[in-house]
Amino acid sequence: MSTSDTAAPEARVPAWRRLAKDPQAVAAFAVLFVIFTLGLLAPLVTGHGPNESDLSAVNAPVGSPGHPLGADESGRDILARLLHSARTAAVSALIGTGVALAIGVTAGLVGGYFGRRVRFATEWLFNLVMTFPGVLLLIVLMPLTGGDYRATMLIFGVLLAPGLYRIVRNLVLGVKHELYVDAARVAGLGDARILRRHVLSVVRGPVIIAAAFMLGSSIAVQSGLAFLGVGSLEIPSFGAMISSGFRNLYIAPAQFLWPSLALGLTTASFVLLGNALRDALEGTGPKPLKIGSGQRVAVAPEDGDGEGALLEVRGLAIAYPAPNGSLKTVVEDVSLTVEKGQVLGLVGESGSGKTQTAFATLGVLPAEAVVTGGSIRFEGRELVGLDDHALSRLRGKEIAYIPQEPMSNLDPSYRVGAQLVEGVRAALPVSAREARQRVLALLERVGIADPKRCFDSYPHQISGGMAQRVLIAGAVASRPKLLIADEPTTALDVTVQAEILDLLRDLQSELGMAVLLVTHNFGVVADLCDRIAVMREGAIVESGDVRDVFREPRHPYTRMLLDSILDGSAVREDRPAAERSLT
Amino acid sequence: MISYIAKRLGTGIVLALLVVFITFLLIGTMVEDVARTILGQSATPETTAALMAAKGWDRPVPVQYWDWLVAAVQGDFGQSVYTSLPVGPAVADRLAVTLSIIVPALLLTVVISVCLGVWSASRGGAADRIAQGLSLTGYVVPGLLLAIGLVVLLAVQLKWLPATGYTPLADDPVGWLRSITIPVVVLTIGGVANLTAQVRGRMIDELRKDYVRTLRTRGVSSTAIIVKHALRNAGSPALTVLSLEFIQMLGGALIIENVFALPGYGSYAFNAALQGDIPVILGITAFGVALVTVVNLATDLANGWLNPKARVQ
Numbered sequence: 001m002s003t004s005d006t007a008a009p010e011a012r013v014p015a016w017r018r019l020a021k022d023p024q025a026v027a028a029f030a031v032l033f034v035i036f037t038l039g040l041l042a043p044l045v046t047g048h049g050p051n052e053s054d055l056s057a058v059n060a061p062v063g064s065p066g067h068p069l070g071a072d073e074s075g076r077d078i079l080a081r082l083l084h085s086a087r088t089a090a091v092s093a094l095i096g097t098g099v100a101l102a103i104g105v106t107a108g109l110v111g112g113y114f115g116r117r118v119r120f121a122t123e124w125l126f127n128l129v130m131t132f133p134g135v136l137l138l139i140v141l142m143p144l145t146g147g148d149y150r151a152t153m154l155i156f157g158v159l160l161a162p163g164l165y166r167i168v169r170n171l172v173l174g175v176k177h178e179l180y181v182d183a184a185r186v187a188g189l190g191d192a193r194i195l196r197r198h199v200l201s202v203v204r205g206p207v208i209i210a211a212a213f214m215l216g217s218s219i220a221v222q223s224g225l226a227f228l229g230v231g232s233l234e235i236p237s238f239g240a241m242i243s244s245g246f247r248n249l250y251i252a253p254a255q256f257l258w259p260s261l262a263l264g265l266t267t268a269s270f271v272l273l274g275n276a277l278r279d280a281l282e283g284t285g286p287k288p289l290k291i292g293s294g295q296r297v298a299v300a301p302e303d304g305d306g307e308g309a310l311l312e313v314r315g316l317a318i319a320y321p322a323p324n325g326s327l328k329t330v331v332e333d334v335s336l337t338v339e340k341g342q343v344l345g346l347v348g349e350s351g352s353g354k355t356q357t358a359f360a361t362l363g364v365l366p367a368e369a370v371v372t373g374g375s376i377r378f379e380g381r382e383l384v385g386l387d388d389h390a391l392s393r394l395r396g397k398e399i400a401y402i403p404q405e406p407m408s409n410l411d412p413s414y415r416v417g418a419q420l421v422e423g424v425r426a427a428l429p430v431s432a433r434e435a436r437q438r439v440l441a442l443l444e445r446v447g448i449a450d451p452k453r454c455f456d457s458y459p460h461q462i463s464g465g466m467a468q469r470v471l472i473a474g475a476v477a478s479r480p481k482l483l484i485a486d487e488p489t490t491a492l493d494v495t496v497q498a499e500i501l502d503l504l505r506d507l508q509s510e511l512g513m514a515v516l517l518v519t520h521n522f523g524v525v526a527d528l529c530d531r532i533a534v535m536r537e538g539a540i541v542e543s544g545d546v547r548d549v550f551r552e553p554r555h556p557y558t559r560m561l562l563d564s565i566l567d568g569s570a571v572r573e574d575r576p577a578a579e580r581s582l583t
Numbered sequence: 584m585i586s587y588i589a590k591r592l593g594t595g596i597v598l599a600l601l602v603v604f605i606t607f608l609l610i611g612t613m614v615e616d617v618a619r620t621i622l623g624q625s626a627t628p629e630t631t632a633a634l635m636a637a638k639g640w641d642r643p644v645p646v647q648y649w650d651w652l653v654a655a656v657q658g659d660f661g662q663s664v665y666t667s668l669p670v671g672p673a674v675a676d677r678l679a680v681t682l683s684i685i686v687p688a689l690l691l692t693v694v695i696s697v698c699l700g701v702w703s704a705s706r707g708g709a710a711d712r713i714a715q716g717l718s719l720t721g722y723v724v725p726g727l728l729l730a731i732g733l734v735v736l737l738a739v740q741l742k743w744l745p746a747t748g749y750t751p752l753a754d755d756p757v758g759w760l761r762s763i764t765i766p767v768v769v770l771t772i773g774g775v776a777n778l779t780a781q782v783r784g785r786m787i788d789e790l791r792k793d794y795v796r797t798l799r800t801r802g803v804s805s806t807a808i809i810v811k812h813a814l815r816n817a818g819s820p821a822l823t824v825l826s827l828e829f830i831q832m833l834g835g836a837l838i839i840e841n842v843f844a845l846p847g848y849g850s851y852a853f854n855a856a857l858q859g860d861i862p863v864i865l866g867i868t869a870f871g872v873a874l875v876t877v878v879n880l881a882t883d884l885a886n887g888w889l890n891p892k893a894r895v896q
Contacts, residue, residue, distance in 0.1 A: 128598060130827070135834030136849065136871060140606070140864055142856040144613055220725045224838045227727055228853060239727070246731060249739070260728050268723040275719070288707035288787050364796050367707070388805065396802030408793040411812050413890060422811075423801030458891040474801060 015205075018280045025276030028269040035266055039086025048077035050084035050236035059252050072241070072255055073248050082258055084236040089219045089266060092153045096218030097211055099157025100164055105207060107161070108168025109195050113176060119169070126162040134159040138225065147231045149222060156221055160214050167210055168203050175202045205281040212277055216270030223263050238263040287368075295363055296370045297385045308380050310514050311338040311361065311482055316374035318356050318365065327370060331356050331538045334374070336516075338482065338531075343508060343515040345525035345546070347561070348535030354518045357535075358484050361516070362401055363391035378482070396427035400480035404487040406467035410459035417443075417455030420474045427478040442473040446503060465496035472503060479511055486518045501527055522562060526550065534558045591883050595876035599869070600652075606868045607648045610861055614640040617859035621664060638664075640861070655869060661862035663855075670866035674851065678870055680749055681840065681847035683759075684766045685832045691767065692774030693825065697814070699775070700782025700821075704790060705809050714779060721776025726835060730769045730842045737765060747844035766839045773835070774828050781824045785817035792816075819890045826882040830875055 019025045038045060048054075048067075053075040057064065060071040069078040111122035137159065138152055145151035175181055175198070184194050219238075225231060226239030233240070238259045245256030316334040319327035331353040338344045346354050359365045361376055363383065376383040378399065383391065395401075403409040411419055417439055424435040436455075443451035446469040454462060454470065462470070468488065475483060488504065489497040505528055508515055517529060525532055525546060533543035534555065542555040553559040610617075618634045619626040635641045639650070654661065660670035703714030738746035744765055750758035789795065790813050798808050837849030848867070855863035 128601065130830070134831070135837055136852055136867075137834075139837065139849075139853050139856045140868060141609060144609055220727070223725070224727050228838065228841050230853075242727065242731070249735065256731075260731070263725060264723075264728055267725050271719070271722050288704045288711050288783070288790075359796075362800050364799050366791075392799070392802050392804065394802075395800050399800075401797065401800035403793060403797055405793060409797040411794045411798070411816065412892060413812070413815050419798075422803055422807070423798070426802040426804065426807075460892050471797070474797075477801075 015280045019276060022276050022280065024272050025280070028273040028276065031265055031269040032273070035086050035262065036090050039083050039090060042080065042083035042087060045083060046077060046080040048080035050081045051076060051234060052080075059248070059255075061252070062254050069258055070252070070254060072244055078241075078255065078258055081236045081241055082262055085238045085241060085259065086262065086266075088149065088235055088237045089222065089263075092149060092222035093215040093218045095150055095153040096157045096160060096221070097214045099154055100160035100214055101207070101211060103158060104161035104164025105168050105203070108165045109172055109199060109203070111165065112169040112172025113191070113195055113199060122165065122169075126165050129159060130162045135221065135224070138221075139230065142230060145231075149226070149231045149235055149237070152225065152231065153218060153222060156218060160217070164207065164210055164214075167206050171203050171206060172199055175199060209274055209277045209281060212270055212274035216267045216274070219263070219270070220267050238266075295360070295365050295384075296367070298370050298372045308377060309337045310340045310342075310379060311336075311516065312375075312377045313337075313357070313361065314375050314377075316357060316360060316376060317372045318353070318360055319370050319372045320368055321370075327372065329372065329538060331360075332373075333539050334535070335540060336533045336543060338514045338516055340481070341512045341514055342531060343517060343529045345529035345532045346516060346518045346535060347520060347522065347525055347532060349520055349561075352535040353538040354520075354535050355486055358401075358486050358516065358518050362395060362399060362484060363388065364395075364401075392426075396423055396480070397478050398480055399482045399484065400475035400478070402468075402471055402475045402483065402485040402488045405491045406464050406471055407459065409471055410467060412459050414458075415455070416457050416459060416462065416470050420455075420470070420477065423474050424477045438477065439473070442477055443470070446470075446473045446507075447499070448473075465492055465500070468492060468496075468500055469503070472500070472507070476507055476511060476513070480513060482514045482516065483508070484516045484518070487520070488517075489524065490519075490521075504528065522550075534561070587887065588880075588884065591880050595880055599872040599876050602872045603652075603865065603869050604648055606865060607644050607651075610864065611644045611647075613859070614861065617861060620859050638861075651865065660866040660869065663863050664860050665858060670862050673863070674848070674866045674870045677846060677848045677851040678874070680845055681833070681836050681849060683752065684763050684770065684839070684845070684847070685829065685836060687763065688767045688770035688774060688832060689825070689829060691771045692778055692828065695771070695775045696778035696782050696821075699779045701786055701809060701814060703779075704783045704786030705805075711783075714783060718776045718779045718783075721772045724772075726769055726773050727838055727842070729772060730765070730839055733765050733769060734842065747842075749843075749845045749847075762843075762845075766836075766843050766845065769839055770832055770835065774832065777828060778821065778824060781821050782817060785820050786813055789813040789817045815889055819886045822882055822885055822889070826878055829878050833871065833874070 054071065054077075055075050057067055057071040057077075058075040059073060060067045060075070062068070062070045064070055067077050067079070069082065071077055072081070107122050107126070111119045134156070138155060141155060142152075145155065181194060181198050184198055189197070223237060223239030223242070226235070226237035227243045228239075229243065241259035242256065242263065245252075245259060248255050314335045316331060317329060318331040319329045322328045334353065334357050336344065336346070336357075346357065348354050356365065356369070360369075360371060361378075361383070363386065365371070371384055374384070378394065383394075410416065414422075417436070420439040420442070421432065421435045424430065424438055425432065428435075430438065440451045440455060443454055448454045448466060448469055454466065459467060468491075472488075475485075485504065489500050492500060501524060504515070507513070508528075515528075517524070519525060529546050531544065532546050532549050533540050534549070534557065535541070536557050542549060542553065542558045549558065550562065553562055614635060615631065618631045618638075618640065622630055622634060632641070639647060651661070658671060660674070662669055663673065699714045699717065703711040734746050737744050744761050748762060750762045752759040786809075790809070792813075795808055795813060798812060799805075834849070836847060837853060839845070840847040840850040841853070848871075851863070852867045854860075855867060
């Protein structure tokens with residue numbers, strides 16, 4: 001793609017420092033720190049034990065002497081119970097998460113790194129664990145744990161492990177075949193060392209994030225069970241306190257308030273901390289796109305008469321917002337003209353802005369992009385500033401598009417034929433039957449041997465070359481006046497490339513379409529184009545008749561490109577099949 | 584397609600048999616305690632051994648398992664140690680209560696999450712912030728507190744709905760609806776928090792894919808692209824999350840049932856486990872695993888329908 005330098009330099013700030021600047025993370029961390037420190041210092045903060053009942057203080061209100069938060073139905077000091085409950089919560093969280101980490105991460109590393117058989121075995125085992133509703137299992141196993149909440153949290157940790165296992169396994173599978181891991185293996189490093197040095201570093205971030213959430217859910221589950229009365233009544237816990245407060249709700253609502261607040265604050269802080277960690281370690285994630293609202297434009301459309309070339313782009317400028325809020329220009333001052341039935345080659349290295357120019361013409365720039373200047377006229381009509389609805393009436397009918405990568409441009413869930421029929425019916429007022437006939441005829445025209453079968457195939461059942469023919473059929477289905485082809489052969493095998501170029505040439509002359517051909521291959525230009533425009537760093541540096549430019553390139557950049565390519569094999573590779581077969 | 588179903592069903596059955604067997608193994612280690620609990624005051628080593636022999640708990644675990652399995656296939660899950668009532672119908676009754684809160688909650692979760700997720704992923708801006716805020720709120724508030732809070736507000740303060748209890752649908756449809764409303768709302772809020780984030784994330788990924796752009800260049804309308812194409816492709820991962828959600832609700836219903844005093848599957852399991860009612864524990868495990876197996880199978884089938892690549896494997 002053409003937006004090459006999107007990596008922001010500010011991403012080099014260490015994660016913990018970004019975290020320290022995030023108010024949400026700081027607040028969540030502070031809340032947790034206060035709650036757990038007070039829990040740890042409980043004997044120093046309050047003189048009462050958690051189970052010490054004082055019959056004279058039954059249901060003592062908030063602010064009673066000796067009981068700052070009051071006392072409960074058995075005369076136990078609420079503050080003392082609250083602080084000791086925080087201890088219980090901390091122990092629960094550590095046991096649950098610790099067990100999950102130990103099992104999940106180890107199994108994930110092993111299952112992802114070693115062969116298929118190990119992976120299937122671990123997979124199967126964890127699927128087994130996931131088959132059973134977790135909390136129910138904890139209940140069923142109650143007689144086994146003997147009421148000790150620590151044993152229960154141990155089992156809960158096992159139940160949490162599959163989630164972690166999946167995360168780690170997928171990450172490990174992802175890096176396993178990275179070159180640096182191969183290199184380490186070739187260099188003779190042992191498996192344990194590679195896992196520790198190279199693989200664990202990739203896994204670390206997502207595991208820390210997952211752990212934050214697991215700490216919270218361990219506490220929530222322990223409280224839930226204690227609320228039900230599972231386990232020893234001697235153990236102070238938020239859940240047990242909520243349960244007692246709930247029973248006493250009408251007499252002393254405050255008894256219910258304190259533990260609820262403590263539990264709510266604790267679990268909420270872990271969730272918020274987890275979210276903040278995710279933002280700091282993985283970035284904020286992709287933002288939604290505004291679909292159907294048209295391209296963002298920051299320029300007043302020019303007025304003008306309706307005469308001129310088929311496509312006339314003048315002074316087009318496109319920018320993207322940079323992380324610091326300013327706009328970064330990727331295309332500036334692009335001007336080009338395509339006459340009816342003419343083929344224009346738009347050439348330049350990757351990142352020069354060719355694709356962005358093509359997308360702008362079609363009105364399908366990514367939502368972040370802003371057209372900051374210039375005009376795009378199609379048959380004299382200004383396209384810049386048109387809304388998506390107006391543009392969508394041109395698209396498919398008057399202007400069509402062939403993408404670079406055939407496979408990713410077909411919806412994997414629909415049969416090839418259904419997708420093409422949908423496009424035809426969106427562009428032309430035809431019945432479903434007519435559209436189907438038309439698509440079948442087109443598939444045959446683009447050189448597919450068994451159109452009926454291709455029509456009924458899913459994208460994953462056809463080859464890349466065939467998929468590109470399908471996309472070409474989809475583009476020319478409505479006999480567009482202008483075809484925009486974005487590197488239509490780059491992703492294909494060399495043998496298929498020439499056939500596709502032949503097909504494009506034939507269709508072009510047959511339908512009398514104009515073509516805007518985006519490519520970095522001068523061979524393709526020599527083969528197909530009437531005119532050429534050379535792009536570099538977002539601007540057109542030279543344009544003219546293909547033969548003139550080839551014979552006498554004026555701009556040093558064009559000369560450099562020609563020099564570097566003409567003595568290579570690119571031109572010969574892309575000769576038509578008939579000529580190629582001679583070599 | 585039929586072989587696909589058969590294969591999935593086969594795997595499910597093997598898994599279910601295994602889970603029940605593991606439950607047998609775990610319970611096998613505690614039968615003596617259970618026997619002593621049942622006997623209470625009169626527990627001596629002799630009476631305990633006699634009870635275990637009478638119940639057949641002194642036999643090797645595989646033998647017990649086989650006998651149980653043979654009877655279970657014929658629909659006989661044994662009798663409760665305490666009430667002597669047959670386990671099968673009792674579990675089925677309790678499960679019906681639990682499903683009558685889980686199924687509406689899941690349906691609501693799907694409808695709300697898909698709408699919110701799609702809306703926030705395709706509109707961005709304020710819509711996205713609202714949806715994300717709602718999802719986060721649902722995450723942050725523990726279900727237990729939410730349940731109690733709603734009871735206090737809607738039942739105790741405003742007296743709009745009954746605080747506790749269950750009215751069977753057959754007895755009084757309106758009463759039934761009133762008795763399940765708060766539990767369903769609580770489960771739905773938790774479910775929506777989870778699923779909305781999933782749908783949103785998947786939709787954002789899908790809408791950035793190349794095929795979406797290509798469909799746009801053919802003049803296909805935004806609505807068709809979002810609903811027909813992107814949502815369908817986002818659907819299959821979201822469906823997997825939904826099936827996990829179901830399993831989670833089945834367990835989570837326990838706490839809800841307790842707060843609302845619903846005679847459901849979870850509270851039945853809870854009491855059986857407290858008392859060490861072994862036949863009931865086994866019956867509950869078997870029904871639970873069978874249900875989860877069916878749900879997983881349904882998820883796989885729906886995934887196959889949504890995603891042609893999954894179908895051929």
